[in-house]
Amino acid sequence: MSRYTSATDADREAMLERIGAGSIDELFADIPASVRLDRPIDLPAGKPEQEVYGYLRDLAARNTSAEDEITFLGAGMYDHYVPALVDALISRSEFLTPYTPYQPEVSQGTLQLMFEYQTAISELTALPVSNSTLYEGPSAVASAGWLARLENKRPRFLVSRGLHPHSREALATTSHGYGTAVEQIPLAGGVTDADALREAIGEDVSAVFLQQPNFLGAVEDLERLAPIARETGALLVVQVDPMTLGVLRPPGDFDVDIAVGEGQPLGNRLDFGGPSFGFFAAQERFLRRMPGRIAGETTDVDGRRGFVLTLQTREQHIRREKATHNITTAQTLNALAGVIYLSWLGRKGIVELGDLLLQRTAYARRTLTALDGVEALHDQPVVREFAVRLAAPVDRVIERCAERGVNPGYPLAADYEEHEDGLLVAITEQRTRADIDRLADVLGAAVAAEREAVHA
Amino acid sequence: MSRYTSATDADREAMLERIGAGSIDELFADIPASVRLDRPIDLPAGKPEQEVYGYLRDLAARNTSAEDEITFLGAGMYDHYVPALVDALISRSEFLTPYTPYQPEVSQGTLQLMFEYQTAISELTALPVSNSTLYEGPSAVASAGWLARLENKRPRFLVSRGLHPHSREALATTSHGYGTAVEQIPLAGGVTDADALREAIGEDVSAVFLQQPNFLGAVEDLERLAPIARETGALLVVQVDPMTLGVLRPPGDFDVDIAVGEGQPLGNRLDFGGPSFGFFAAQERFLRRMPGRIAGETTDVDGRRGFVLTLQTREQHIRREKATHNITTAQTLNALAGVIYLSWLGRKGIVELGDLLLQRTAYARRTLTALDGVEALHDQPVVREFAVRLAAPVDRVIERCAERGVNPGYPLAADYEEHEDGLLVAITEQRTRADIDRLADVLGAAVAAEREAVHA
Amino acid sequence: MTATIFEKSVAGRRAFVAPEVDVPRDDDALPERFRRAEPPRLPEIAEPEIVRHYTTLSTKNFHLDKGFYPLGSCTMKHNPKLHERVAALPGHARLHPLQAPARAQGALQLMWELQRALAEIAGLPHVSLHPAAGSQGELAGVLLTRAYHEARNEHRHRILTPDTAHGTNPATVTMAGYEVVKVGTDADGGVDVDDLRSKVDDDVASLMLTNPNTLGVFDRNIEEIASVMHDVGATLYYDGANLNAVMGRARPGDMGFDIVHYNLHKTFTQPHGGGGPGAGPIAVSDRIEPYLPRPQVVRRDDGTFDLDYDRPESIGRLRGFQGNFGVFVRSYAYILSLGADGLADVSDTAVLNANYLMARLRELAGEHLPAAFDRTCMHEFVLTGGPMKKALGIRTADLAKRLLDKGFHPPTVYFPLLVDEALLIEPTETETKETLDAFAEAIAEILAEAAEDASIAKEAPHTTPVRRLDEAGAAKRPVIRQPL
Amino acid sequence: MTATIFEKSVAGRRAFVAPEVDVPRDDDALPERFRRAEPPRLPEIAEPEIVRHYTTLSTKNFHLDKGFYPLGSCTMKHNPKLHERVAALPGHARLHPLQAPARAQGALQLMWELQRALAEIAGLPHVSLHPAAGSQGELAGVLLTRAYHEARNEHRHRILTPDTAHGTNPATVTMAGYEVVKVGTDADGGVDVDDLRSKVDDDVASLMLTNPNTLGVFDRNIEEIASVMHDVGATLYYDGANLNAVMGRARPGDMGFDIVHYNLHKTFTQPHGGGGPGAGPIAVSDRIEPYLPRPQVVRRDDGTFDLDYDRPESIGRLRGFQGNFGVFVRSYAYILSLGADGLADVSDTAVLNANYLMARLRELAGEHLPAAFDRTCMHEFVLTGGPMKKALGIRTADLAKRLLDKGFHPPTVYFPLLVDEALLIEPTETETKETLDAFAEAIAEILAEAAEDASIAKEAPHTTPVRRLDEAGAAKRPVIRQPL
Ligand SMILES: Cc1ncc(COP(=O)(O)O)c(C=O)c1O
C-alpha cells in the first residue's frame, strides 16, 4: 500500500543502483540472521482511507461522549466549550507539523506563541516565570517534586488529601525513584487540616502540595495554610484550576513557590484524558531549575526582535545526566490552543465566565442538596465543582441517571474510602440551568428508587 | 454584541470627531425620514457562540444524513467518500477567504488551481477548453443554451427526456426569457429515441441536449445520436457524470460541442444540494463565447511564469450588456475540492473507481431484479445507477425501508408520470456488497409487505 | 512559480487506494464500444506531495485572514470560524438533496427561518433562497418581472440601469431578453431623475438600482424614483450587494422596491473562496410572489416544513435542488450570532469606518486623491486618481500595485466607470481603527514616494510571488490548460 | 516581527460573549477574602484580529507540509490528514476520561487493539500506553527496572548508557535515582563490548540502548550485549526512537530487550505540533509485566474492555488518566491504513531513502562532508563537517543556516556528540527521490559557494523572517514574558 510513499519500482531500481546494492534486503545485512523476523508482521492488510474512517467512526460511536449525554463529570478535566477559532488555527499545518523549534529563524511562529503562552500563564497565576508546558497536570505536580528534590534534598513530601488522587500517585511513583517519602495531610470539613499540617511540618520537609480548589471542590484557605507550609523552608506547591483564576485569588497572592495545573480546561478537548498540557509557573529564583522548554525574547543580527529557546543549559540535550529534567517533546500545540482560548476569553471574559460557573455551581449545590437523600459533603465555598453524599449506592444511582441521558458526576469511593457515598458534580458554561434542573429531577428520582429497592 | 467588530466607545468618539459628525445617526442623514426603519429589526437578540453551535447542531440532528442510514439516493448528487486531505486543504484561509483573483500578483494560488482544474476537466471530457466553473450542473446546461443562442439565434432547443429534470427545467426557465422554445425527445427502451430525434431535428434547431449516462442510469449510444443531432448544424450539448469518465468514452470522442455537468461527485459534500460546481468544456471555437472565469498562463515582467484571469472581454464587468454571461461569483472553492480530489484519485484511480462502481452496480441490478415484484425498468447498460419497477406503491415501500435504516433510492413518479412505479438506485464506493445485500433484503420485504397489504 | 500538479506527476505513484471489488465480476457489464480507451491523464502523485503542492500554492494568495481587503462592492468582512464548524456537521454536509422532507426537517426549518429573517431585514414578505449567487438572483428577479407583466398580457422590452450599475445588471437584462437603457447620475451621485423620467414609459419593465449605489451614496430621491417607475407599471429592482450599509436603518421594501437580491457572501459573510461559492436569495412583494422559483420552502399548518412544488405560475427553477444550503447554514449562524442589535451595529460600524477612512484620506491624500462625491458616504466611498495622475504621473493601477508591497489588498479600481481613475473603498465593520489608520498612512507614503520617484509605483509590486503579468499576451495567445 | 497578542490588546474589545447568568444570583457564594482583586491582564481583542494574529504567526514557521525536514532522530514523516479527521470525531474528542468503562467501550477497544499491534511490532507481549512521550516512557521503563529488582530484594545503583545515547537517557537515569555510567563506541559505531564488559557487574541495573543507534548503525553485537546484561541480572532497555528502521525486519523483543518505548509521534506519525503532543507507550516481557503502570486496558473474558486498577505490584501512574488518547487514535489509524505490508514497506523505504541520500552526498559532497561511519546505514546517517570546516572555513551550523535559504530544514546538528561537527540526516520514507536529489544538490551548491565566499554561509540565513538570533544574550538576561 503506497499512498504516503512515492518510490516506484523504477525509483527503487535507480536508487539501489546509485547505492550499489543489489536489493533492499542487502541494506539490512547488519541485522544478524538469528534476530531477523522471518515472517510477515502478524497484522491485517492495510485498508483504503474510507474503510479506516468507517472503522474508527464506528468505534467512536460506541462511546458515550459529552455530545451524547448531559454530563456533570469533572474531577480534573471539564467539558468546556472550545470555540471554533481554536480548532481552525491549531489545525494549520504551520503549527501542527513542525518539530520543536531548534532553528529559530524558521520557527518564530511557534516561539512567539510559547512566549505569549508563558505570559498568559504568569498572568493567570500571578507568578513571574512560566515554562512552555509539561505533559499534563499530575506529571507537572511530580515535576515540582523533582525540582524540590534538586533544591533541598530533604526526605519528606507532605501532600494534602485534597490534592488530585492522580497527582498524589504520580508524585509517589516518581519520588520513589529518588527516595523521597510522601505523607498525606488529612482533610477536616472538606479542606486541608491546618493543625495536622502544623503537626507534620518540619526541617526535613522538602515540599508541601496543596490544590485550589481541592479535589472535593472546596476553596482552600491559602492565606492560612501557606505560612504554615513555608515556615520551615519547605517549598509550597499549589495545583490550581486555571478556569477559576478569574475569580479566585491567584497563587502569587500567597507567595507560593510553584503553581502547576492541568491546562485542558483552556481550549483543549477532553480526548478521553489526553493530550492536554500541564502548566508550571514559579518564583523568579527557580528559573534556572525549571523543567521544560522556555522561550525568550532577543534580537537578530539586524537588531530585529525575535524569540529563541532559552536557558537550554537546564536541558537534557546539553546537560544530559545533570539536566533539571528529562522532558523534550512536551505539549506545544495544546499550549497554543490554551493561549488562543485565553485571548478569546480575554481579560473581562475570564471573570465573567468564572462568575457564571460560580453562580451556576452555587445554584446546583442548593438545588441538589434540597433533594431527599442528597446532602452536601462539606460546606466550604465552591466555585465550579462540589461534592454531595447520597443516601443510596452511588454506582447504581449513576447507572439509573445514565439510562436517562444524564451523567451526574464522579463517584468518590474509588479514591476516598471515607466517602464511598460521595459524588463529585462539575459545572461548566455548557451546563445550563435547565440541565441542572434536569439533573436534580433525574438524580432525585434515582436516589428515591434505589432507597425503595433497599426497603423492598 | 461586538465579537467581530472592534470599535470601542472610545474609538467611536475619536472617529466621529475626526469625521466631524456628532453622532452615528448623522451619518445616515441621507436616508429620508419617511423610509427610515423607526423600530429595531424584529429578530431575537444575538447568542453566544456555544448557543449558536448548539442550536444548529440540534437542527442538523433532525436530518437523516448519509451518516445515519444506508442510502442509495443519487439522481444527480452522490454520496462519495471525500478524502480528508480535501477538507484540510480547502479550509486553509488562503483558499477560503480571498475574493475572485482580481490582483494576480497576490492570487497565484487561486489562479494556478483554476488552471489545473481547467486541465483536469479537459482531460476528463477530452475537450480542448474548459472554464473555471459555473454554479452547478443544471445551470451549466442552461448556460450552454445561452451560448447556443448567442451562436446561432435559432428558435428551438431539443432536449432528451433522459436529461436531468432539473436541467430541463433550468433551460426552459431561462430560455423563456430570450424566447427559444424547448421540445422534448422521448426515450425508447430507456434511452433517447434516435428516430424521434431525427424527426425533430432541423435547420431551426439551435442545440440538442443529451445526458450520459441519462437520468435513468442508461448509457446512451452517443456514437449513433451525435451525428443525427449535428446534421443540421445544431450544437450538441451533453451533460456527463464526471465519475463515469474513467470507464465511459468521453464527449470528445463524439465531437460534441459542449460538455457540462455537476461537479459534486468530485470531492464535494452533498450539502443538501449545494454549493457544488458546474463544469463547462467545449470545442476550441467557442472559447471567446465561454461563460465564466478562465485562467490563462502568462509571464511577469521578470519573465517568470504566472497565471491571470484571461479573455475578460467576454465578461460583464468589461462588456456589460454585451457580455457572454452575467456570472461573476462562481464556485472556485468547490473547483479546488474537485481538482484535489482528482489528483488524489489519479490516472489509475479514476479507472479503478469507475470499474468498482460498474461492477457493484451490475451486481446490485442483478440482485434487486431477482426479487419478487422488482424488475428492471430498462435493459440498457448501466454504470453507477439504475432504474427498477416496483409492483407496489413506491412511496410506501420507501417508507418501510427507511424505517429499517435503508434509503432505497429516488422515486421517479414526480418527474416521469410514465414511470410512477419507478425507483432510481445509485451506487457509490461507500455502498459495499453487504450494503447492497441488505438493500435487497429490506426492499424485498417491503415490496412483499405492501403487496400483502393491497390483497388484504 | 510552483510547477503544476500535472508537472509533478510520476507514473506509478498514487494517493488513492481502491476498495476491493467485493462482488462477482461481470465482464459484460459494459460493452466494449462504450468503454474509454485511454484514461484521462490525471496526476499520479502520493498524498504528501499533493498536500505540499496545494499548501504551497495557498501561500501565494493574499487573503482576509492575512490583512485588510477594502475591495469596494465586495464587503470583505471577517468570516467567523464557527460557520465552518456548523456547516461541516454531518447532518448538514452529508444530507442528500433528495432526502424526503420528513427526514430533512432540520434543514428545511433552517431554510425557513433564514427566509423569515431575510424578509424582515429587507422589508419584503416573501423570500426564495434558490439563486446560486447575486447574478443568478438578478436573472431570477428580471424573469419574475417578465412573468409578472406577461400575466397581465403586457410585453415590455426595455429595462433601465444607471451608469453606476454593476456590470452584472446590464448583462442580466440582456440574458433575460430585454434591451438595456442607461440612466445618468446627478451631481450628488444619485439617479438623474430628469433623465429617468425622459426614458420611462410603459415599454419599460423595470429599473435595477443599488442603494446605496456603487458610489457609496444613498439616493435621497428614492421615493420619487419609486413612484416614477410604479406609475408606468414597471417594477423596481434592488441590487442588494450594498445591503451592509443599511441594516436596521432602512429597508428596500419600505423604499418601494418590489424585488431584492441578497449576496449572502457579502452582507452575511460567506467566505469568498477565491471566487465562490455564494448565494443570491431574493425577496419580493405580494404581487410578485406567485412567480417565485420552484420549489419553495414552506411551513405546513401542522408545523412541519416542506418543499412546495405546486406553484403553477412559478417561473420554475434556474438551478438544481434547493439552493446553496451550505451557504445558508453559515449565513444563518451569522444572523443568530448577531441578532437584531448586532446586525444594526454592523451597518452603523461599517458606515462609521467608511466615513472615518474617508476623513483620514482627505487629510492625508485629499489633494491627489479627492473624493469623487465629497459628502457623507455610506459603507464605501469613491476617490478619483485623476489629480494624482496629473500631479505625480502615477495611475490608480500603480497605486494599487504599490499597496500590495505594503501588505494591503487594493480597493476596487476603475469602477464605477463614470469616475476617472476610480478607487472604490469599502473597509467593512470588522476592521480596527488602527488598520484604517495604517492604510491611510500607507497611501500617503506611496504618494510622497511617487513625488520623489514615480517609477517605484509604476514598477510595483516588488515583493509579491510574481510581479506585473502580461495580461494582453495571455488573451492574445490563450494557454488555458496544461499541455500533456 | 509581529507584535504580541498582548501588544495588540485594546481595552474594551472582546471576542467572547458570555452566556447569561440564568440562575438566581447568590452574592455570598464566594467570600470576599477568596476573591481575586485584579483580573489577569489577558488580551482584549476581537475575533478577526485573533485570527489574523495567529494566522500570521503561523506563516513564520517552516513545517512538514511545506518541505523537506530531515531532522535526524525525529522521523519527520508525512502526517496523513485522515488522522486529524478521525481524532476530531466527537465520540473521541468529547469523551470524558472518567466516563464509566461500560460507556467507553469504543475507546477502550481502540486502545486494546493498539496495544496488541504495538506488541506484535516490537515482539514483546505486554504494552502500556500510559506515558506521555518517549522521555516519560524512559522514566517508566527505568522505574520498572527498579521495581523488578526491588521485588527480588536487589538494590542496584548504576545504569549504563552509550556515549551515542540521546540526552534523555542519562537525564532519565538521574531522575530515577540511579547513577549514569557511560559506555564507549567501537570503530563500527556499535557499543564497545569490551568497555561494556569492564563496567558491568551486579550493581548495574540496566543498559539503555538505541538500535539502530543515533549513528544510524545497527549494532551487530546485539545478542552478545544482551547476554552480557542478562548474565548479571540487569535489564536491557530499548529506546524506540529509531524503530522506523526495522519494522517487519527485526523486533527488539527478539533481540533480547526487556523494555521498549515507542515514540508514536515519530514512527507512528503523530504531528509534532512544534514540540508535542506525543505519546511514549512501553512494551515489556513477562517478567516485567507485573510492575506496569496503572491502570491497564484489558479485555475481560466476556469480550468487554475495561480499565484494570487491581495491580498490586504496579509502579503506579506517572500522569493522569489513561494516556494521550488523541494520539492513539491517529497512530492506530496509521497502523490500520498501512497494515503489515505497509509497515514493512515503511522501514524498507526509509532505509532505501537514507542510503540513497548518503550515496548522493558521497558523490556530491564526500570530500568535505564524509560519513562518520562509512558503511550501509539504516534509516539515518551521520556526516562530519570537520573537513568542511578545515577546507572551507564554514561550520556545520553555517551549512545548516544556509540550507534555510534554500528552502530546506537542516538536519540535526552537533549530535551525536562523539562526531565532530556532526550532521544527523533522516530523510524518512515519505520523501520523493526528486526531493532527496534536490537536497543533495543544495548542499553541493552551498559548499561550492563557500569555496568562493565563505561569508555567505557564515552570515546565513538571509531570507528568513528573522536572521541569526542572539541566544547568548537571551540566556544572560532572560526576558521570558511580556512586560505589562
Ligand atoms: C453591486 C453588485 N451587484 C451584483 C453583484 C453580483 O453578485 P454575485 O457576484 O454574487 O453574482 C456584485 C458582486 O460582484 C456587486 O458588487
Ligand SMILES: Cc1ncc(COP(=O)(O)O)c(C=O)c1O
Ligand atoms: C533517540 C531518542 N530517544 C529519546 C527521545 C525522547 O523522546 P520524546 O521526545 O518523545 O520524549 C528522542 C526524541 O527526542 C530521541 O531521538
